[in-house]
Amino acid sequence: MEIELAIDALSALAQTSRLGIFRLLITAGQDGLPAGEIGRKLSIPANSLSFHLTRLRYAGLVRGRRNGRRIFYAANFSNMQKLMDYLTENCCASTTEGCLPDCLNPESAENKQLMAKKGVQA
Amino acid sequence: MEIELAIDALSALAQTSRLGIFRLLITAGQDGLPAGEIGRKLSIPANSLSFHLTRLRYAGLVRGRRNGRRIFYAANFSNMQKLMDYLTENCCASTTEGCLPDCLNPESAENKQLMAKKGVQA
């Protein structure tokens, strides 16, 4: 993941309405929810909601698909996972004694490789 | 974690210089790096760097401690973990058939509880 993509995703999440929308969609799972229902649940006016959904979509955090007159929005789980991997990339890379007790990403591919380079047991 | 805290942390990360600083500090581990070295590595002027470090500190994502005339900044790993937990809270909660293939947080306490409530095998 490149930094611009990460910035887009983080800026998209760094706003009360959008963070609420995203977390609601995380709970909702693959099928997602129609825009109208999101707006009703979170008390966001339709035009404002549309603006925020566009921003989330542009950031790759949600997807929309039309079904009749409604548009269902769902979280993009794999892009969210990529974002979190990016944020914790190379966690512990500079420690010589292996992962920290609170290492954020001990199971990441990068980390295993780094630890192997240092000859640290997994 | 409450939404305001999450927004503060996400806004702090949603900026190129600060995301660079944070990721550098993730790599640097517990001991962190002196402000000056961060600025040199990322080519950020001292006053601008100070502004960004204050923002990251206010958001609870980094900590600073003085050592002589230098101030060492280090990532706050546990707060970062809390942020990621908040972002993936209740992932899959609405699915009846257990966690999705790409569930973001299958091991979370909330999820195990939810799955148990539904009588889904772990």
Add this chain to the structure above:
DNA sequence: ACATTATTTCAATAATCGTTGAAATATGGA
């Protein structure tokens, strides 16, 4: 006390962002 290094504070400016109201587009049903 003075000079040097490291970092922060302050004020000003330009750019970006979220909200609102009003109008437009799209879909499906009578």
Add this chain to the structure above:
DNA sequence: TCCATATTTCAACGATTATTGAAATAATGT
């Protein structure tokens, strides 16, 4: 075709944010 529902687009405004230059504070060594 006409109407109601669902969602988006557009323009305008106020608020927030990042950057800059200049000055201030803090710590150390001579």
